[in-house]
Amino acid sequence: MAIALNVTAQRPRAGVLPWRRILARLVSGVVVLWAAVTIAFFTLQAIPGDIADILAGEQTYPGLKEAIAAEWGLDRSVGEQYLAFLGRLVSGDLGTSYVQRQPVADLLAAQVWSTVELAVVAGVVGAVLAVVLAVVSIGRSRVVRSAMSTLELVFTSVPTFWVGILLLMVFSFQWRLFPVAGANGWQSLVLPVITLALPTAGFLAQVIRESMERTLTEPFIVTVRARGVSESLVLLRHALGHALLPVMTLVGGVIGALLGGAVITETVFGRPGIGTITLNAVTSKDIPVVIAVVLFAALIYVVVSTLLDILYTLVDPRLRAQR
Amino acid sequence: MKHHRLALPAIAAAAALALSACASGPAATTDDNAEPVTGGSLTWGVSVEPVCYNPQRSGQQNSFPIIRNFAESLVGKDSDGEYTPWLADSWDISEDGLTYDLHLREGVEFTDGTVFDAEAVKTNLDFVADPANATAAGTGLTNFSGATVIDANTIELTLKTPDAAFLDTLASITTSILSPASLALPDNDLCAATSDLVGTGPFILSDYQAGQEITFTANEDYDSAPGYAAHTGRAYLDSVTYRFLPEATVRTGALSSNQVDIIEGVQVTDTTLFQDQPGYVYETGPSTGTAFSLNVNTRIAPADDARVRQALRDGFDLDALVENQYLGTVQRAFSSIGPDSPFYDESLEGSWGNDVDGANDLLDEAGWTERDGDGYRTKDGERLTIVVGYPEPYIRDQRDVLLQAIQAQVKENIGLDLDVQSISSAQFTDELATSSWTVYPNTLPTSDPSILFRSLFGSEGFLYAKDTAASLDELIAQSRQTSVASERKAAFDEIQQTVVDDARYIPLYHPVYTVASTDLVHGISFEPQLNSPASSYDLWTTK
Numbered sequence: 001m002a003i004a005l006n007v008t009a010q011r012p013r014a015g016v017l018p019w020r021r022i023l024a025r026l027v028s029g030v031v032v033l034w035a036a037v038t039i040a041f042f043t044l045q046a047i048p049g050d051i052a053d054i055l056a057g058e059q060t061y062p063g064l065k066e067a068i069a070a071e072w073g074l075d076r077s078v079g080e081q082y083l084a085f086l087g088r089l090v091s092g093d094l095g096t097s098y099v100q101r102q103p104v105a106d107l108l109a110a111q112v113w114s115t116v117e118l119a120v121v122a123g124v125v126g127a128v129l130a131v132v133l134a135v136v137s138i139g140r141s142r143v144v145r146s147a148m149s150t151l152e153l154v155f156t157s158v159p160t161f162w163v164g165i166l167l168l169m170v171f172s173f174q175w176r177l178f179p180v181a182g183a184n185g186w187q188s189l190v191l192p193v194i195t196l197a198l199p200t201a202g203f204l205a206q207v208i209r210e211s212m213e214r215t216l217t218e219p220f221i222v223t224v225r226a227r228g229v230s231e232s233l234v235l236l237r238h239a240l241g242h243a244l245l246p247v248m249t250l251v252g253g254v255i256g257a258l259l260g261g262a263v264i265t266e267t268v269f270g271r272p273g274i275g276t277i278t279l280n281a282v283t284s285k286d287i288p289v290v291i292a293v294v295l296f297a298a299l300i301y302v303v304v305s306t307l308l309d310i311l312y313t314l315v316d317p318r319l320r321a322q323r
Numbered sequence: 324m325k326h327h328r329l330a331l332p333a334i335a336a337a338a339a340l341a342l343s344a345c346a347s348g349p350a351a352t353t354d355d356n357a358e359p360v361t362g363g364s365l366t367w368g369v370s371v372e373p374v375c376y377n378p379q380r381s382g383q384q385n386s387f388p389i390i391r392n393f394a395e396s397l398v399g400k401d402s403d404g405e406y407t408p409w410l411a412d413s414w415d416i417s418e419d420g421l422t423y424d425l426h427l428r429e430g431v432e433f434t435d436g437t438v439f440d441a442e443a444v445k446t447n448l449d450f451v452a453d454p455a456n457a458t459a460a461g462t463g464l465t466n467f468s469g470a471t472v473i474d475a476n477t478i479e480l481t482l483k484t485p486d487a488a489f490l491d492t493l494a495s496i497t498t499s500i501l502s503p504a505s506l507a508l509p510d511n512d513l514c515a516a517t518s519d520l521v522g523t524g525p526f527i528l529s530d531y532q533a534g535q536e537i538t539f540t541a542n543e544d545y546d547s548a549p550g551y552a553a554h555t556g557r558a559y560l561d562s563v564t565y566r567f568l569p570e571a572t573v574r575t576g577a578l579s580s581n582q583v584d585i586i587e588g589v590q591v592t593d594t595t596l597f598q599d600q601p602g603y604v605y606e607t608g609p610s611t612g613t614a615f616s617l618n619v620n621t622r623i624a625p626a627d628d629a630r631v632r633q634a635l636r637d638g639f640d641l642d643a644l645v646e647n648q649y650l651g652t653v654q655r656a657f658s659s660i661g662p663d664s665p666f667y668d669e670s671l672e673g674s675w676g677n678d679v680d681g682a683n684d685l686l687d688e689a690g691w692t693e694r695d696g697d698g699y700r701t702k703d704g705e706r707l708t709i710v711v712g713y714p715e716p717y718i719r720d721q722r723d724v725l726l727q728a729i730q731a732q733v734k735e736n737i738g739l740d741l742d743v744q745s746i747s748s749a750q751f752t753d754e755l756a757t758s759s760w761t762v763y764p765n766t767l768p769t770s771d772p773s774i775l776f777r778s779l780f781g782s783e784g785f786l787y788a789k790d791t792a793a794s795l796d797e798l799i800a801q802s803r804q805t806s807v808a809s810e811r812k813a814a815f816d817e818i819q820q821t822v823v824d825d826a827r828y829i830p831l832y833h834p835v836y837t838v839a840s841t842d843l844v845h846g847i848s849f850e851p852q853l854n855s856p857a858s859s860y861d862l863w864t865t866k
Contacts, residue, residue, distance in 0.1 A: 049749025050756075057748070099374050101514040111534055165572055173576035180568070180577040270568040272534025276372075279569065284374050284383075285748050 018313050029306040034086075036298035040291050041085050045078060057099040057285035064098060071096065089295070099286040107277060108292060115273035118265065119258040122193045126200030126254075133205035134243075135235055138212055149209075155202025160261045164195040164268035180270065192269045196261045200254055207250060211243035248312055252305035259297055357845070359554065359863045364562040365844060367859075368574040370588035372534065372567040375514035378499040378522075379451055379458045384768050384855060387496050388587070389565050391850060391858035392539045393434070393524035394499035397425060397444065398490055399549030400852040402609060404665040406490045407550025410439065410500055410523065420485030420806065427476040431547045433502040435521045441478040445470040446503045448480070460497035463488075463774070487806045488771035494852050495770065523547055525558040525860045538564040539859070552861055553846060559863035578603075578839060584864070585840035585847070587856050591652055591721075597839035607652070608836035608849035608856065610661030612769035615722060617711070617762050617829040618779065618786055625702075626709055626761070630689040632826035634682040635709060635739060639732035641676050645832045648725055652837065656830035658819045659775075661854075666772045666812055668819040675823060679736045686737060700738035708740040710761040714751040717765065720834065726764060755785060766834055769854045772815050773803040780822060795821060 047054055051074060052065040069075060073084050088095065094104040137148035171177045171191060179188050215221065216239050224238055225231075259274070266275030274293060281289035373386030378394040381387070398414075399407040411425040431439040450456050452464045466486040471479045482489060492498060502521035505513070512519060516531040525548070526539035540562045548555045566583060568574045571590035577583045579596065589597065589605070598605040617635075625631045645655040654662060657671040686692075691700040691707045700707040711726060726743045733739040746754075754760040763786065767775050778784040782794035795818050802814035822828035836855050838847055843866045850857040 047747060047749060049747060049751075049753045053752040054747075054749040101375065101380070101510060114534070165570070168573060168576055172582070173580040176580055176582075180573060180580070180582045266534070268570050268573060270535065270566060270570075270573065272532060276534040276567075276569075280372060280374065286374075 021313055022310050025306050025309045029302040032302050033295075033298055036295060037086060037089060038082075040294055041082055044287065044291065054285075055098060055287050057287065068098065094292040094295075095288040097281075097286050097289050099281075099284050100289075104288050104292045107289060108274070108296060111272050111277055112274060112296075114271060115259075115262050115266070115275065118189065118192055118196065118271065118273065119255070119262055121189060122196035122261075123200065123254065123258055125193055126197035126258075127204060129197060129201035130204035130208055131240065133201065134208040134212060135240065138209055138216075138235065138239075139231075149206060152202040152205045155198040156206075158199075160195060160199065160264045161268060163198060164192070164265055167191045167195055168268070188269075188271075192265045192271060195268070196258060196265050199261065200257060203257075204247060204250070204254065207247055208240075208243050211246050212239040215239045215242040245315070248308055248315075251308055252301060255304050256297075256301055259300065357865070359559055359846065360865060361557075361559050361863070362561055363559075363864045363866055364564070365560055365584045365859065365862060365864055365866075366564045366566060366582075368568040368577045368583040368586040369565050370569060370571070370574065372569075373516075376516040376520055377501075377513045378496045379447075379460045379501065380514060381497075384853070385588075387853050388850070388856040388858060389537065390499075391496060391524070392526035392563070392860070393520070393528060394496065394501065394522035395524050395547065395549070396494050396496065396499050396852075397427075398494040399551050400491070400494040401551035402663070402849075402851040404611075404851070406494060409494075409549040410444075410547060411493075414490075416806075420804075421482050423480040423482070423489065424473070425478050425480065427478065428547055429476055431523055432544065433504075433521050433523055434527045434542055435502050435504060437502055437504065439500065439523050440475045441472040442475075443503050444478050444500055445472055446506060447500045448498070450506050451498055458497070460495070463492035463495055463497060463770075467492075485804050485806075487803050487811060488773050491771040491774070491852075496850075496853060525858065526563065529562070534567065536564055536566040538562060548860065551851065553848065554861060558860045559846070560859055563859040563862070578841070581841065584866070585838065585844050585862075587836060587838050589837040589839045591649055594650065594652055594837070602842055604840050604842055604844065604847065606838045606847050606849075608838070608854050609663035609851060610654070610833040610835050611664035611851070611854055612661055612834075613659050613765075613767040613775055613779070614656035614661065614830035614833050615725075615764065615766045616656070616659060616831055617764050619709075619762050619827050619829065620758070620760055621825075621827050622758065622790070623761055625689075625691075625707060628689050629825045630685040631691070631707070631709075632829075634685040634689075634737055635733060635741070636682075636823075636826040636829045637676055637678040637685075638682040638737040638739060639677065639679075639729050641729075641831065644725060644728045644732070648721065648728065649832065653835060654833045656833050657823070659779075659822065659828060659830055660772055660815070660819065661769070661833050663854075664769075664772065665808070666815045668816045670816070671819060671823060682737045686739070691738075694738060698738055699734070699740045706740055707738065708742055711741060711743045711764060712746045712751060712754065712761055713743065713764050714748045715745040717748070718745060722764065725831065755788070758788075758790065760786075769852065771803075773799055773811075776802070776815070776818050779828070780818065 044051060044054065051072070052068045055068050055072065056064050073081050092105065094108070097104050097107060100107065133148060133152060137145050168180060168191060172180045178191050221234060221238060224234055262273060263275035263278050266273045267279050274296070277289060278293045280286070281293065369385070369389070371383070371385035373381060373389055374383055375381045375386065376390060378390045381390065396409055397411040399409040401407050410428055410431065412428050413426045415424040416422070427439070427441060427444065433439055448464070448467065448470050451458050451460045452467050454461060466482045466484055466489065468481045468483045473479055499522060505519060505521050508519055516528060516537055518528055520528070525542050525545045527542050528537065529540040530538040541558045541560060543557055545557045546555060568577060571588060571593070574586040574588065575590060575593040575596065578586045594605065597603040619626050619632050621627055642655050645653065657674065658668045660667050686700055686707070691702045693701045695701050695706055713723060713726065723743065723745065730741040730743050733741050751760065767778060776795065776799050779786055780795045781799050782788065782790055782796050787794055798814050798818050802811050805811055823830070836849065838856050840847060843864055845863050845865065846861040848857045848861055849855060
């Protein structure tokens with residue numbers, strides 16, 4: 001996990017780092033990835049029908065099945081096929097899309113940045129919106145608070161698809177403020193970002209508010225207030241700062257939700273990206289691409305949660321002491 | 324070898340007529356008296372991004388209208404089913420039907436600047452016919468034996484057996500002629516939309532963003548329009564863009580808010596927004612492929628009994644179901660071939676369907692007389708069940724909903740358990756290999772009926788492979804060996820009659836392509852060989 005190693009290498013004060021914990025986290029990350037690869041491989045085995053047919057999708061041209069059999073080593077035992085599959089993935093070979101006749105890695109590489117752009121911007125907007133929602137509602141009357149949390153609940157529970165269509169109908173079809181489709185400039189990013197950011201914001205705001213409310217009842221806040229610090233500073237510096245720690249642990253889940261939501265968002269808005277690739281691959285039964293997307297999602301998840309966990313041990317002194 | 328010159332003057336005359344009277348041709352559907360305008364650009368909202376942009380390799384119907392902008396065929400096919408000049412000006416067919424001399428259009432160039440000539444045609448046909456190149460087009464060339472270059476503009480094609488569908492194969496987008504330099508590319512570059520994929524067409528690929536849109540600009544030197552086109556010379560438009568908008572609601576909204584000029588795949592419920600509405604034009608394409616139909620496996624009980632199949636055929640009100648679901652946008656089917664084909668068998672209209680009493684009598688007669696607790700008919704304790712295995716990736720246009728409606732009616736009307744399941748395509752491939760498929764719902768895109776029927780009812784086709792008992796091989800062969808239209812029609816009629824009579828084939832409705840545009844878009848047409856929207860060659864705009 002080159003990315004994780006880079007992070008640790010940036011810290012010359014090696015003695016401060018909980019090496020054993022970080023190592024354990026890296027190992028467990030690799031195990032999760034390996035499990036994902038294994039499940040993907042054996043799911044393929046378990047689908048009814050011949051594997052060469054499954055991999056071929058709807059393509060039936062002469063010589064194809066033989067080519068697939070050769071590339072996947074289908075004449076060998078399942079164990080050997082599995083090892084060969086692992087070996088290819090480790091060397092970065094995601095296989096060939098027989099439907100699109102291109103290396104899967106090329107297909108993903110060409111469109112991954114569009115999804116990253118969408119997910120990162122939506123993640124940031126969602127987080128900012130969540131903080132605003134939480135801070136604004138805290139300490140207000142019960143009516144205001146319950147109105148806010150109802151709104152947040154709506155954000156988290158309405159389907160992404162529906163939100164996307166609704167935003168398009170109002171802001172694109174009716175008022176023509178934003179374009180319907182594509183990835184040209186910031187205008188085309190606005191509606192997809194809002195679509196994707198709302199559920200994240202709704203979910204995070206609830207966590208942040210609850211955590212802030214808990215913090216505000218703690219004794220040190222009384223001390224801070226006693227020093228005459230203004231109430232807004234109490235909220236923003238002390239309560240919010242403490243509330244963000246538990247939020248960090250949720251980031252892995254949020255990223256998963258952003259990636260999942262991107263599939264639908266990209267489809268609705270006609271944007272390029274992993275979501276579009278996934279949808280096309282599923283409808284044209286392009287199984288090598290589907291497998292690669294699944295593994296890619298697992299990789300992102302593992303890398304992010306590993307990095308966060310390491311970061312967490314650095315931030316929280318109690319965990320550092322455990323080394 | 325004796326040759327007779329076939330219809331060159333006639334075809335030329337027909338083409339000239341078609342040109343002079345462009346608005347009256349069924350292919351040119353926008354009826355306006357205004358003079359076409361050169362220039363401008365249009366944007367399509369299309370439902371599917373092509374998986375592969377190479378015409379010789381794509382089997383994806385929705386990719387063809389886009390590919391047609393740069394890829395052209397040797398022969399054109401007009402809406403009457405007649406073959407017209409395209410890259411070949413004319414052709415002579417030998418009396419034994421085994422030799423085709425094609426006289427190629429002179430002065431045509433591929434858009435990479437190389438010359439289109441007999442050598443290029445030979446390179447293409449040899450390439451497509453070679454199984455090692457694994458092209459989708461290869462299946463149409465099963466009777467093709469080889470090509471000989473006579474001179475720069477003449478090529479002689481020889482067949483193994485006479486084949487009435489051969490011109491149709493040459494008119495197919497899958498045998499489009501690409502620049503020999505394109506064919507020399509490595510395998511995995513052949514599907515990508517790059518400037519390496521070169522044809523002779525009216526447009527040149529200028530910009531492509533995967534997952535988003537593809538843009539073509541006019542080929543200024545173009546002058547090889549097919550005989551069925553509404554004009555000659557360069558395309559009217561300066562450029563045309565196809566945006567990939569997979570969501571039907573989004574396509575509709577994009578058109579109504581003027582963000583695109585023309586869309587295809589109009590959602591049934593959105594039809595009323597555009598049909599007969601001021602400011603909009605709504606068009607449906609021809610239907611000459613097979614109807615959306617149930618292919619019933621006659622070898623699996625209880626459907627091995629013709630009476631059971633006939634009871635299924637007549638046990639529901641198809642007219643009402645199709646009308647309810649598609650709101651009049653499609654036509655209920657009586658026969659396997661679409662009503663716009665010259666080989667459509669009109670005599671079948673009204674000859675079957677919605678005869679619940681008759682269906683019940685048939686089932687009583689077949690011994691399915693008892694009923695179980697759920698109201699289904701049984702015989703010897705066995706429930707009257709017919710499984711429908713619908714491969715999931717092929718489900719579209721809410722066809723599964725239509726099947727569920729039929730399911731509900733046959734349960735209610737005749738106590739038959741129609742068990743509709745969606746299965747994986749790999750599972751279907753398995754079932755095909757073992758002939759254990761039960762009822763297979765499908766549509767085949769248009770081509771010569773002999774090719775469609777060979778696939779569906781022949782022992783060499785994909786459905787009844789190797790089953791000579793159930794096949795109509797002789798009739799199919801007959802329809803392909805003769806080029807006399809009336810003899811061919813007689814054979815096709817008999818096939819259509821036979822399969823509907825014994826209910827091994829239950830046609831449901833005739834699918835059509837739908838297109839909607841603003842009324843500033845003119846010259847919308849459908850390519851008769853494909854039934855789908857044509858290339859943007861004849862489109863012009865008063866925007």
